[in-house]
Amino acid sequence: MDLSIVVPIYNEEESLDALYEKITAALSGTDIDYELILVDDGSSDRSFMLLKAIANDDLRIRVIRFRRNFGQTAAMAAGFDAASGRVVVPMDGDLQNDPTDIPRLLAKIDEGYDVVSGWRKDRKDTFINRKLPSLIANSLISRFTGVHLHDYGCTLKAYRKEVLEGINLYGEMHRFVPALASQVGAKVTELPVKHHPRMFGTSKYGISRTVRVVLDLMTVKFLLSYSTKPIQLFGKWGVYTLFAGLISGSATIYMKLFEHMSMNRNPLWILTIFLFFMGVQFIVLGLLGELNARTYYEAQGKPIYVVREKLNFE
DSSP states (O other): OOOEEEESSSSSSTTTTHHHHHHHHHHHHHOOEEEEEEEEOOSSSSSSHHHHHHHOOOEEOOOOOOOOOHHHHHHHHHHHHOOSEEEEEEEOOOOOGGGGGGHHHHHHHHHOOOOEEEEEETTOOOOOIIIHHHHHHHHHHHHSSSSSOSSOOOOOEEEEHHHHHHHOOOGGGGGGGHHHHHHHHHEEEEEEEOOOOOSSSSHHHHHHHHHHHHHHHHHHHHHHHHHHHHHHHHHHHHHHHHHHHHHHHHHHHHHHHHHHOOOGGGGHHHHHHHHHHHHHHHHHHHHHHHHHHHEEEEEEEOOOOOOOOOOOOO
């Protein structure tokens, strides 16, 4: 199969029929063999009933129903796991993404890219609670991950199926997949896509989501840079802290010998003890991280590298 389209659904009963019609119309004039995976993320409205009716009429429709609301990232992960297409394209179910962009994303994939990220260049959202937090988040994510994209928050993306294998999603991690894919050598680019005003209901996500994104960004930064070498992170700060403690201790001894200042009245002595304890704790934390990293990789037989292809191997 050429394409798997993954759409998380959460209380989108007003838009489901139009969504199905738009996707069908966008791909009907092509020779793309596709499946549409609709993941009902614990909707409390009539969404599942409508999904069931659509699936009964079209065998290309696959429906996954959660027992409760697990969140957009979990819905994405379920769709990715169930996808059988050569390329996987997630998109929102609120009609703000345009299915006519899907063939353009596939054409970009065929140029040799592994990940094509949509860029809502003319975004139809409010500035204060949607665009501004997104601008800040995109800048931070690009800076910390080294993968510079204008719009990490755009759900409409295209991935080669093999890129998604081995990437486990938690929290709000679905937006970081391009950065995680780049870790294993994926070729990433972006493409301007159309964006429409929301036609039905209200957004399920507000400005509070930015806090969760920032917390997940810390996790991604650690995974990208130090997941296989935590001692390089914690040990480095341990050495810096011990060095600062050495300077503080030397200053304390100097004041005792040449300025006749009592050590037990000198706050630098307390600072020295504190810095030495902190330095030792940082180093021990790094060593424990090394043990956990080795347990993680060795217990699962998980490699620390990913091979793109092999030639002349049986």
